[in-house]
Amino acid sequence: MDINLESVLPLMIPLVAIVMGIGYAMLSTWLRYQRRKEIYELHHRERMLAIERGMEVPPLPPEAFLGVDLHHAATVVELAGQRGYRWRNPLRRALVWMFGGAALMVALYLNHRAATAAWALIPIAMGLANLIFYLSQRRADPAWPDTAQAEARPGDAGSTRL
Numbered sequence: 001m002d003i004n005l006e007s008v009l010p011l012m013i014p015l016v017a018i019v020m021g022i023g024y025a026m027l028s029t030w031l032r033y034q035r036r037k038e039i040y041e042l043h044h045r046e047r048m049l050a051i052e053r054g055m056e057v058p059p060l061p062p063e064a065f066l067g068v069d070l071h072h073a074a075t076v077v078e079l080a081g082q083r084g085y086r087w088r089n090p091l092r093r094a095l096v097w098m099f100g101g102a103a104l105m106v107a108l109y110l111n112h113r114a115a116t117a118a119w120a121l122i123p124i125a126m127g128l129a130n131l132i133f134y135l136s137q138r139r140a141d142p143a144w145p146d147t148a149q150a151e152a153r154p155g156d157a158g159s160t161r162l
Helices: 005-053 062-066 070-082 090-111 114-140 147-151
Strands: none
16 A cells, blocks of 8 residues: 555645634634633632622623723734834735735746736735825825824834834
């Protein structure tokens, strides 16, 4: 029984990817469940101790209902704001899409033919759409997207852009 690895490997890659993807989803769901279970248990213990001591019963934290760590999310947003990073900057997105599409077009043209390279026009069009949106918003509101705050920080120690 001689197994040719070259014929089996192409079949194993999608199989492993599917198993790992499902496994990752299951693991993250189980870990989220365990975290919420621990929060409920700790809150129950705190409530029981408060009742035994005759104190006021504390309410459940909002994170218990949402399943989101609000403190962590607020910390990430605060640190990003200190570094001058804007979450939704259409100019940045436009440049990324356009230059990514241009690089893809060059790579496809060099490796294949012009008809294949034409598919790179899709990300370039997305970049142009973001650029048009940015320019129209900038014309309508010169303070958008809060460029004064980001430009006032170039000398700060934490002004490194993400």
